[in-house]
Structure formats: C-alpha cells, structure tokens
Amino acid sequence: MKKLINDPQDFVAEMLKGTALANPGSLRYVPEFNLIMRVDAPREDKVSVIQGSGSGHEPAHVMFVGRGMLDGACPGDVFSAPPVDYVVGTTKMLNSPMGVLYLVNNYTGDGMAFEMAAEIVEAEGIRVATVVIDDDVAVKDSTYTIGRRGVAGNFFVIKAVGAAAELSASLDDLVLLGNRVNSVTRTMGMALTSCTPPAKGSPLFELGQSEMEMGVGIHGEPGRSREPLGSANEIIDALVEAVVADLPYRRGDQVALMINGLGATPVSELYLAYGRAHEQLVARGIDVARSYVGEYCTSLDMAGCSVTLVRLDDGLVDYLAAPADVAVRIF
Amino acid sequence: MKKLINDPQDFVAEMLKGTALANPGSLRYVPEFNLIMRVDAPREDKVSVIQGSGSGHEPAHVMFVGRGMLDGACPGDVFSAPPVDYVVGTTKMLNSPMGVLYLVNNYTGDGMAFEMAAEIVEAEGIRVATVVIDDDVAVKDSTYTIGRRGVAGNFFVIKAVGAAAELSASLDDLVLLGNRVNSVTRTMGMALTSCTPPAKGSPLFELGQSEMEMGVGIHGEPGRSREPLGSANEIIDALVEAVVADLPYRRGDQVALMINGLGATPVSELYLAYGRAHEQLVARGIDVARSYVGEYCTSLDMAGCSVTLVRLDDGLVDYLAAPADVAVRIF
Numbered sequence: 001m002k003k004l005i006n007d008p009q010d011f012v013a014e015m016l017k018g019t020a021l022a023n024p025g026s027l028r029y030v031p032e033f034n035l036i037m038r039v040d041a042p043r044e045d046k047v048s049v050i051q052g053s054g055s056g057h058e059p060a061h062v063m064f065v066g067r068g069m070l071d072g073a074c075p076g077d078v079f080s081a082p083p084v085d086y087v088v089g090t091t092k093m094l095n096s097p098m099g100v101l102y103l104v105n106n107y108t109g110d111g112m113a114f115e116m117a118a119e120i121v122e123a124e125g126i127r128v129a130t131v132v133i134d135d136d137v138a139v140k141d142s143t144y145t146i147g148r149r150g151v152a153g154n155f156f157v158i159k160a161v162g163a164a165a166e167l168s169a170s171l172d173d174l175v176l177l178g179n180r181v182n183s184v185t186r187t188m189g190m191a192l193t194s195c196t197p198p199a200k201g202s203p204l205f206e207l208g209q210s211e212m213e214m215g216v217g218i219h220g221e222p223g224r225s226r227e228p229l230g231s232a233n234e235i236i237d238a239l240v241e242a243v244v245a246d247l248p249y250r251r252g253d254q255v256a257l258m259i260n261g262l263g264a265t266p267v268s269e270l271y272l273a274y275g276r277a278h279e280q281l282v283a284r285g286i287d288v289a290r291s292y293v294g295e296y297c298t299s300l301d302m303a304g305c306s307v308t309l310v311r312l313d314d315g316l317v318d319y320l321a322a323p324a325d326v327a328v329r330i331f
Numbered sequence: 332m333k334k335l336i337n338d339p340q341d342f343v344a345e346m347l348k349g350t351a352l353a354n355p356g357s358l359r360y361v362p363e364f365n366l367i368m369r370v371d372a373p374r375e376d377k378v379s380v381i382q383g384s385g386s387g388h389e390p391a392h393v394m395f396v397g398r399g400m401l402d403g404a405c406p407g408d409v410f411s412a413p414p415v416d417y418v419v420g421t422t423k424m425l426n427s428p429m430g431v432l433y434l435v436n437n438y439t440g441d442g443m444a445f446e447m448a449a450e451i452v453e454a455e456g457i458r459v460a461t462v463v464i465d466d467d468v469a470v471k472d473s474t475y476t477i478g479r480r481g482v483a484g485n486f487f488v489i490k491a492v493g494a495a496a497e498l499s500a501s502l503d504d505l506v507l508l509g510n511r512v513n514s515v516t517r518t519m520g521m522a523l524t525s526c527t528p529p530a531k532g533s534p535l536f537e538l539g540q541s542e543m544e545m546g547v548g549i550h551g552e553p554g555r556s557r558e559p560l561g562s563a564n565e566i567i568d569a570l571v572e573a574v575v576a577d578l579p580y581r582r583g584d585q586v587a588l589m590i591n592g593l594g595a596t597p598v599s600e601l602y603l604a605y606g607r608a609h610e611q612l613v614a615r616g617i618d619v620a621r622s623y624v625g626e627y628c629t630s631l632d633m634a635g636c637s638v639t640l641v642r643l644d645d646g647l648v649d650y651l652a653a654p655a656d657v658a659v660r661i662f
Contacts, residue, residue, distance in 0.1 A: 003563075236335075268346045329625075
C-alpha cells in the first residue's frame, strides 16, 4: 500500500483536520462527530442541508460544505455509514428553525443511520426531512443496497438544493427540488483498477491486468459485467448508451454532462473521455448545455470514471449556475 | 497499461478536443499547433500570455487557459517540448499590439523551442518577452535541465501575471512581476509510484513497493534520494523543511501553501498532507494566508505530491485572489 497516510486509524480525522485548516474562514471541524460544518451555520433564514455517507469518496461530501452547497457533512469511516450519534449530534448542532434536510445516498447503512437519527431528533422537536439519491443505473439491487445506489449524481442534488436553501426555500420545497433533480439524473461508472482502503492495506477486490468492471459501485461492488479491457471510446460509448437509455434522455433534451474520475485517473484522460461522450450525445440530438469534468465522487485510489447526465428541466440551470464556495477549488 | 485512451498517438489531440468541447463559450482548439486558446484572444488591450511545455502535466497548462490566466497553451507530446513551429504559429495567432509573453518552465527543450520561436517572430516584428520558471529546490541540474526545474509553482506565476495582464499591465511590467513571483516561490515533490506514458505503455522508471523518490521531477527524473517509504508526516516534514530552508522563508512571513497531487493521489490524502504542512509552518511562525490543495501540475498517473510555498510580498495576494475562469473548476 503506497499512500500519503500515517496510522490508518487516523486517516479520516487527519483528512478532516486538513480540510478545515485549508479553509479557516469558512469551515469548522468538530472531531466528536467527524463533522465539517460551515462556520456560519446554522442560520435562522435557511434550512440546514446535511450529508453523511462513508469517507473515501472525497471531495464528496466534506469538501462540498460551504456557501451554496452543504451546511455540514458527518462521514463515517472509510466506506462505512456514519454512526447514528454522529448524525444526531450534527443535526442538533445545525438545527435551524426552518428545519434540517438530510441528503442520503441509497445504501442500507446510510439509510438506517439517518432514519434512526431522524426519529431521535424529531422526538426532541427538531424538524427534519430526507431526500434519497439513487442515480446509478448499473444494477437494481447491490451488495449494500436495496434499490439503486447513489453515486456521482448526488453532486447535482447537493448543488441545486444548496442554491435553493441559500435563497431561503422551505424544507418542503427543498424536498420537492431534491427529488426532482434525482429523478432526472442518471449515472453509470466503470473501474480500470481496484481500490485499497487504508485500514485493509490491500485491494478491496481483484481485477486482472486485461479486465475492467462495467457498472462498478463506488465501494468496488460488482456492476453489470466483468469485461476485457476496452478503448476509451468503447468504454464511454457503453456508459453513455446505458445512461441515455435508462431515463431515457431524448432528442431535443438539454442536459448537463459529468465525467467523474474515481480517484486515480488523470484529468487528461477525463477530458479525453468527455470529448467522446459529448460527441455521442450530440449525435443523438441531445444538447449538452453544461459540462463537469473532474473528481466529484471517488472510490479512494480507484482508476476509472463514471458518466452522469442531468436533464435540465425548468429552472434547474439557475440552481446549478448559482455561486458556491466550497473546499474543492483551484484558486 | 490501464488508461482511458484510444490509440496512444491520439492521446494529446483527443484530450485537447475534449477540453475545448467542455468549454465551448471560452476556449478554442487549433489542432495545427496543439493550441488551446481563448476565443476572445488576442486583445488589443492586453498582452497575450502563452505557456508551452509537454503534455502529461494536466491541468497545467491547457486547462489554465481562460480569463485571468493564460491566453493560450501549445503543448508538445507527452513530456516533450512543443515543436518550434507550434510556438511560432501560436505566437502569430495571439499577437497583440501590447506584445506576447512566454512563460517557460526551465527545461532545455522548452527553452530552446521558445528561444528559437522568439527569434523568428521578432524578425517579423512581433514583440515578445520571456519569463523562465525554476521553482524546484530538489536538485541543481537534472536530466533535462541546466539549473533548477520548473514545476508546480508555475501556477502562481501564471495566476499573478494573468491577473495583471487582464488589467492591461505592460509587457515589461509583466516580466518584472513574473520574475518577482518566481523569485519567492519554491517547490519540492516526491513520488510514491512511477508513471506510464501512453506511447511507452510501461512505467517510465522503477520504484520498489517499499521505496519512494524524494525530490522527484515531474517527468520522473531522479530527485535527491531514493528512500524507504515513509509516513505522511515524515514525507511532508522533509518536503517542508527542504522548501523552507531554501529561500529561506522566515518567522513572520506570510505565505501561500500548495499541496499539489501528481496525478493518482486521492484528494483525501492531499488534504491530510495539507494539515501536516500547515501545522509545520505555523510551528515555525510562518503565517499561511492562502491554501491550495489539489492537482495543479501532474506527472500522468504518478502517485505522490509536491509542496510549494510563495512568500506573499507586497500586492501579490491581490493578483492571486483576482477572479479567473479556466477549464479546471467544479461548477
């Protein structure tokens, strides 16, 4: 295992500490709950928007905390749901009179943690609501999931809901918006390599030198098929076809296109992949109105990518284009 | 070799095409010169700022083209200087009455290409000037270099000069500013793994499972020492010490701190490294006023990182904080 780490047990805490140190004016780290929160949260004039999920998917979700996106994120350990008491503690710290919104990727562990936390804090009079994200078209059920998995498309739910929350949208309206974005968002990914959790010290699954996993999950869960290694064009064509056919996206639709890197794929390859995906959509008469290329939801040091489409129905573009200020930025 | 590529010969062209397709309103791809340029360049009211260098370091430099940074970048093939005719063609296309500024990383091949191009275009009446960037403290001379190498610190030269150019600074003033930024910028990097150029298909150098290369160059050139694999804290402490001691940076200095990923290191590890570097500087009485964490200048799929410090002398902060709009962004 070759990583920039110290004791694997300290990996998440040290990563969170660094995230806060790099953003002293905007972010605060609360070690007790693995929490990265905005320094100005909670606010009386906005719903607090919270994500949990496991660590190992950075920048999702702790590096999406900030103005116009999340108010807080309280991840569990690597690829583990947050303990219920992290979610309860986070909810209490971020309790706003306008309510608290949980954005939950559809995994059994995450769902349970947030459901139990909701029961506990509601009994104490805190108003919470939940949006479940399940954008992955690869498989119906999976290792850690009943129903579809939540993957890179969660960025768009966070971005839209975060922008609306900044404009003081109500909790009910944010639930409607979050569900609406999720309903027009579809993703499929693929792995060129496995990934190595720090505490395990060895690859999570085996993938031969001439193999790839199409439809892989973001924790290395099996996808649709193990196939011989293909060219970038073959890979992207297959991902685009699977995603387009699912909603389906149709001629005349306006979409956002995201090529998401899974952690170890260079940005040069992601742009190469973007070019092919863009052309494939244009050839279908689909209008690519917004582009997203980079790392949004990763699987530690996995090489590979995912393709996400969002149909830009009425008003969504404004939420996606709204200003935001989070840890992941280059300036 | 497991990469998202098609024919390795098409790697650079396809990556450049994707970069332009993802930024249709702001960037244009000119295949003849491997050129990514602003759609609104050249402008009469600003010096055109150009970078060249090899490919394989993305986002440097093609993804730094845009408002507030570069007007164009014309990379060579992977880890190869651009041919002279690319630089000549680019210079002619971006010729502004205020002049053209070349930002050149200090490598023998890059230097020769830009020097020869300058002679050719000057003979045709185009006014050019050059700033050479050599921020790498690791070694004095190196495989491809007489003098120090130019590495991730070039981001700060581009950012400052780009911001000043946007304010219509003169060519002479931009040269002074670029040299000033370079003179207060120092970097050292390290490799956990080798990297694989697409056309070679195998790792560029060998690095054992329990080894790391301290002071590695961004083309895998040897650094200061091959050492047993260390912890993140040991690695960061050594890099910070080498960088701080070189200028030197002193108690009371205000600095920008960059942790740059070399291509395959997850952003979680970079933030973990950032936290340690930040603490090491604070312990020395050095004030970290700006933070940069992510990929700025990579070596294809190399795992590893570099540490860069910039002393924020009079006015530099304003140039670094000025708005910019380039391909690498998350929104």
